[in-house]
Amino acid sequence: MSDSIHIAVDAMGGDFGPRVIIPACLDALKRHPQLTLDLVGQQNELTPLLDKNLSKRSAQSVADRISIVHAERRIADDERPSYALRQREGTSMYKAISLVAEGQAQACISAGNTGALMALGRFALKMLPGIDRPAIITAIPSSSGASYMLDLGANVDCSAEHLLQFAIMGSVMTQAVEGIEQPRIGLLNVGEEEIKGNEQVKLASRLIREHGGLNYIGYIEGDDIFTGKVDVVVCDGFVGNIALKSSEGVARLIGRQLRTSFAASSLRKFLGWLVSPVLEEIRAHIDPARRNGASLLGLQGIVVKSHGSANRKCFGYAIDQAVAEVRMDVPSCINRQLESHIGG
Numbered sequence: 001m002s003d004s005i006h007i008a009v010d011a012m013g014g015d016f017g018p019r020v021i022i023p024a025c026l027d028a029l030k031r032h033p034q035l036t037l038d039l040v041g042q043q044n045e046l047t048p049l050l051d052k053n054l055s056k057r058s059a060q061s062v063a064d065r066i067s068i069v070h071a072e073r074r075i076a077d078d079e080r081p082s083y084a085l086r087q088r089e090g091t092s093m094y095k096a097i098s099l100v101a102e103g104q105a106q107a108c109i110s111a112g113n114t115g116a117l118m119a120l121g122r123f124a125l126k127m128l129p130g131i132d133r134p135a136i137i138t139a140i141p142s143s144s145g146a147s148y149m150l151d152l153g154a155n156v157d158c159s160a161e162h163l164l165q166f167a168i169m170g171s172v173m174t175q176a177v178e179g180i181e182q183p184r185i186g187l188l189n190v191g192e193e194e195i196k197g198n199e200q201v202k203l204a205s206r207l208i209r210e211h212g213g214l215n216y217i218g219y220i221e222g223d224d225i226f227t228g229k230v231d232v233v234v235c236d237g238f239v240g241n242i243a244l245k246s247s248e249g250v251a252r253l254i255g256r257q258l259r260t261s262f263a264a265s266s267l268r269k270f271l272g273w274l275v276s277p278v279l280e281e282i283r284a285h286i287d288p289a290r291r292n293g294a295s296l297l298g299l300q301g302i303v304v305k306s307h308g309s310a311n312r313k314c315f316g317y318a319i320d321q322a323v324a325e326v327r328m329d330v331p332s333c334i335n336r337q338l339e340s341h342i343g344g
Contacts, residue, residue, distance in 0.1 A: 003034050005326050007319070008096040008105035011041035012074035013112025014308045014315075021111070022049050024315035029062035031316075032323055036065045038105060040096040043070040071095040075116045077308065084116035085123060093117060097124045100301040107302035107322040109293075111310055117303065118154045118296060125301040128331065130338045133158075135166045136237070136305065137173060138294035140247065144228030148174050148183075152294060153241035160203035163187070163234055167208050167216070169297040169334055170232035176333040177324065178231070186220035186230035188239060193219075200236075208234075293321030300331060 009025060011018045018041060025037050039046055046068050054063050071092035075084045088094040093112050099105040101124040110117050118134055127134070137150035150170050155162060167185050174183040187205050189197040196219065208216045217230060222243060225233055262272030292314040296303040302325045306318035
């Protein structure tokens with residue numbers, strides 16, 4: 001693979017659109033000298049914003065590595081995936097994905113409508129052989145560093161066979177990105193005992209356990225997600241999305257409460273100053289924004305989903321995630337191992 005990395009960015013997606021995405025892209029170009037970016041969106045909106053940001057001396061050095069690809073409209077956050085699929089032509093999200101499908105870009109990043117991104121990605125890039133549905137995966141903080149969790153919302157209703165496929169993809173992704181030879185896989189459940197859980201989870205546990213090549217340790221409960229007990233957490237998208245959003249909410253609550261508590265008196269402010277390096281280290285480790293950038297696994301191409309509310313710094317993390325996946329060629333890593341995995 002060439003050292004150069006070419007990524008298409010849906011510049012119209014997310015809550016803040018190009019006014020956040022463009023500065024984040026320029027920051028990323030400075031961090032990654034081999035990176036080139038296509039900003040996909042409405043040219044009459046993107047051009048003045050790009051020119052304004054490039055007018056700063058610090059951005060001039062990257063001007064030749066960023067370009068605009070015109071798309072007439074954006075997909076709204078409340079559009080149904082089926083409607084987005086029918087009306088895909090001319091949208092920034094579909095054009096960005098199409099650049100990957102056509103081989104003009106190696107990855108696509110969007111902060112837009114998750115359901116539409118999944119539907120369009122599946123339509124344009126197709127699924128890897130042996131995989132029925134794409135799954136959203138991201139790194140979450142744990143006591144040992146980070147674990148990977150999927151699915152996080154792409155599939156609300158999953159069969160036991162889908163959960164097996166998620167386990168396979170999560171294992172291969174973790175092997176590729178983290179270099180863990182035999183990632184430990186846990187199936188999220190309401191208890192660790194074999195009698196616990198619904199029939200779908202029980203069947204999935206049996207399929208994963210009976211499958212060769214997977215380091216399956218059994219059921220884990222919600223509080224095990226962050227202990228480092230496993231490297232891969234498998235669940236359906238309904239459960240995974242709630243678990244992820246709940247953990248992000250708790251992290252923000254802890255941060256707000258600490259700030260309020262240390263501001264309550266002069267003595268507490270002084271104590272807060274003394275322990276601020278430790279608090280900053282803790283905050284950085286549990287901050288969900290540091291791991292902004294969820295991958296849609298199972299597609300024949302790299303698609304990274306950013307939080308819709310991501311700011312400049314957080315969107316930059318999603319770009320970093322896409323760069324890492326291109327360097328590791330994650331879809332090929334998954335594809336090389338799927339045949340033997342699926343075949344047992």
